Amino acid sequence: MPRKERLFILGLPQIVQLQGHNKSELFIDDDDHDYFLQCIDNAITRYGGDLHSYCLFAANALLLITPNEKENIGAIIQHVGRRYVPYFNKKYQRSGSLWEGRYKSCLVEPENYLLPCMHYIESGGMLLTVAAADYPWSSYRHNAGLTTLSRITPHAEYNLLGKTALQRGDAYRRFSQKPISHYILQRISDCIRQNTLLGMAKFCQQLENQLQGNVRPRKRGRPRKNYNISEQQLNFIETKIRLLCQQYSYIEIKLPLIQDVSLSPELLNFSMQPQRLASYNHQTILSSDGSLSCLQFVNQHSELLQGSKVWYQGPIFRHTSEQHDMLEQYVQVGVEAFGWEDDAIVAEQLQLQYELFKVLELNKEVELRINYIGSLDEFAAFRYALTTYFQPYAILFDQQRQAWLQTTPEYLLVDYPLELEPVIKLAPKLGDYLTVAAKGRFQQLQQLLDNMGLPYVVTPHLYPASHYSDILFEWHGEHIAPDSLLCRGGRYDEFMTQVMQQPSHACGFAFMLDNVIKLLVATGHRPDEYNDYKIIVIPEHHIDGALGFNVCRQLRQSFPGIAVVLDCTEQLAIKRQTNANKKRNNIIVIIHSDELNNIDLLCKEQREIGLSLDAVRARISRLIQA
Known part of the structure; x- marks a missing residue:
């Protein structure tokens, strides 16, 4: 070879x-x-x-x-x-x-x-x-x-x-x-x-x-064409996120799928791709960004601006890349904080994100990228300079890049024909439009992240996909490129101040759960708790049914976070045990008589016999904590 x-x-x-x-x-x-x-x-x-x-x-x-x-x-x-x-x-x-x-x-x-x-x-x-x-x-x-x-x-x-x-x-x-x-x-x-x-x-x-060839490292095995995302995977990750949000004092709010933007049309600008539905007044949209729904919720409850932490979960809808008249559904989890002026709230949210990746055993597979883009006025001045600089070269751009030149010229610094590389190198730099105070603020955040032990990369060409200002951040997993984006967020104080017509401070982010699950599958990681434990109670003989319900009730009280199921099927006990044992994390409790001191416990091919109910509870407790 x-x-x-x-x-x-x-x-x-x-x-x-x-x-x-x-x-x-x-x-x-x-x-x-x-x-x-x-x-x-x-x-x-x-x-x-x-x-x-x-x-x-x-x-x-x-x-x-x-x-x-x-x-x-x-x-x-x-x-x-x-x-x-x-x-x-x-x-x-x-x-x-x-x-x-x-x-x-x-x-x-x-x-x-x-x-x-x-x-x-x-x-x-x-x-x-x-x-x-x-x-x-x-x-x-x-x-x-x-x-x-x-x-x-x-x-x-x-x-x-x-x-x-x-x-x-x-x-x-x-x-x-x-x-x-x-x-x-x-x-x-x-x-x-x-x-x-x-x-x-x-x-x-x-x-x-x-x-016309590959320049990136290849992974072992054949490239995966499809990622089948199961309800069990979604439930597992959502459970972990819910627990983390509770630990960080974020409160869950429920958001609608369909929004009537006539109630707050000024917030529509925050969404990247609002998906309109056919209606008599054309004011109804499907949510393409959970942040939009969250902002409408805050707009209706202005007291939240004084200091609140909320999180949400649910589906969002985006046009497919191949057919723009079709929509695809994705799952998004978002976290928002209102009323905190200090950038410590940014560091806290980044720590929350890193904690989730550690729980999922993905912390070695992801990269945090951060950038500072200054105020909306500073970034607008940078955009104007880019538009002026690139205007003489507009004839060399395709239709997409010409559209960027008019609205988001910073994208030309990231996606450009290689023959224009000398031109790109001489383009205006964002740092030339930032004040000394703005640069000092970014250095303070970096020092804070360093002290916290959070790894990150400063990415100069990380630009906002929405109305963010000051600080931006994204998490990427290159194993699933080009769909490498796992999480995106930043501050949007100035946007909220303009909309609410009062000084406001806001910072938030959203997880793309579909991509997080893809990364889990692509890297082969299977967290220890990926399949949650379930206790299956099987009466061996036709004994008093109340005993089985009594055992289940006591086990549910002892282990409130674990599902307990009483197997009441008419199959033979040995057949029910075989079926229950097919799933590795099932804990099987077998009742032999009308007494609670002759119970068998079977889990992960290990069997103990003749146990009391108290002994069963102790064994299960040690098992799930191991």
């Missing part, structure tokens, strides 16, 4: 990994490190390229290089191998290959992943809370502004950290103090192992369309 061709795209940096054969050491003393770096310097000088970051550990070397040509990386590694390997073999009286096969590499989308990759490299590719400032064989001290290394060429994205070297070093030190999330570690490892591209889904999709 031919080996995979190296993926190369001009201008994109690459992570290069060299490992010792059979996990043997590549470097033993300081002279080895020095000579290896000399070989790297000579190779880059000879073949061209920019070295942005590196780290030399005993058994592996990690480099971040932007090559000038496709063959440069291979030539650089070959040059190093022809000089360093003979040096190492001669010095330590060994022979044969020093490397573990071919070097491994992956491309990096610099705008979103350059800094995380630099942190990954300077941490040695391990889960370290901070890059070691005292470790002499990495580029961390240079990038943190603590020393100067002539071999390092800063990337353009690194230069955006500040106007001076001191500012850039200080910003990078703060960034490196955050731990690398398990999600980022896993994605980088997968991309290096498969020689693919580390980037956002839309960026990868653009390159795949251009190259």
Whole structure:
């Protein structure tokens, strides 16, 4: 089978990994490190390229290089191998290959992943809370502004950290103090192992369309075409969300499926795609966003604006991508808080979301992306600048992009023809339209999230899909791309202030439960409580029916959160036991006589006999708490 061709795209940096054969050491003393770096310097000088970051550990070397040509990386590694390997073999009286096969590499989308990759490299590719400032064989001290290394060429994205070297070093030190999330570690490892591209889904999709091939890591097995979402899965996740919301003091409210927007037409602007129904006055819509229904509820109960926390669940409706005259139904759970001015409420909601993903065992499969877009006026000024800048290039845009140019020109920064990449790089930057106070507010939120231990990625091109202002956030799971969006939210204080005609503060988010369940299925995660326990009571003989009801009543009192069922069918007892035992989490209680001291307990192929009812309760309690 031919080996995979190296993926190369001009201008994109690459992570290069060299490992010792059979996990043997590549470097033993300081002279080895020095000579290896000399070989790297000579190779880059000879073949061209920019070295942005590196780290030399005993058994592996990690480099971040932007090559000038496709063959440069291979030539650089070959040059190093022809000089360093003979040096190492001669010095330590060994022979044969020093490397573990071919070097491994992956491309990096610099705008979103350059800094995380630099942190990954300077941490040695391990889960370290901070890059070691005292470790002499990495580029961390240079990038943190603590020393100067002539071999390092800063990337353009690194230069955006500040106007001076001191500012850039200080910003990078703060960034490196955050731990690398398990999600980022896993994605980088997968991309290096498969020689693919580390980037956002839309960026990868653009390159795949251009190259007519896959640039993202593949998952094991055949791609899943359909995701069958069961009622049991929905009930399980909704139960977990309800419990979390209760713990965070959010109150559930019931919202209608159909809204009469004539009651509050100004709120209709908050919805992304309102689905109108045929009616005599055309004022009736199907809910396409639970937030709209929630805002109408608050509009009718204005006292909630003074400090309330609510959550809701239910179906929403969107047009299908293939047929715009057809609707698809989705399930959404939303959480909203009104009356809290401090951004601590944002941090609390992000923590609630992270707690849910931990309960579902998905915390290593999801990524939190945040951005700060400023006030509505600041963002409007940014949009106007983009429209003015892109107007001369409008003739190059298709119909969809021309529509974006008039209403949401920021989308052009995310989805654009690759031939316009030089134009995109020179487009106005959102940060140029934010005040110093706004930037300071965002830094305070980041510091709070760091102190809480919440992993996140600042995504400059994360823009609002609705009337959000200030802070935006989204959770994504790339395993189910392009439907990777799991949760979206942010603050919308200014919108509520305009609608309510009084100073108002609001922050909220919504889970896309369909996508959350897809991610559960795609990653193969099955939480321990995925199938809730159920107690099946089976009388073995035709005994007094009241005894069976009495046992069920006492078990329900002891375990109010578990369903207890009395099997009253006419089948033989052994047949009823067999049927009940087909589900792994069924707990089977078998009554043999009219007394409560001769009960059998069967669960997960383990059987205990001759128990009293108190002993049965104790065994079940230990079982469900294990």
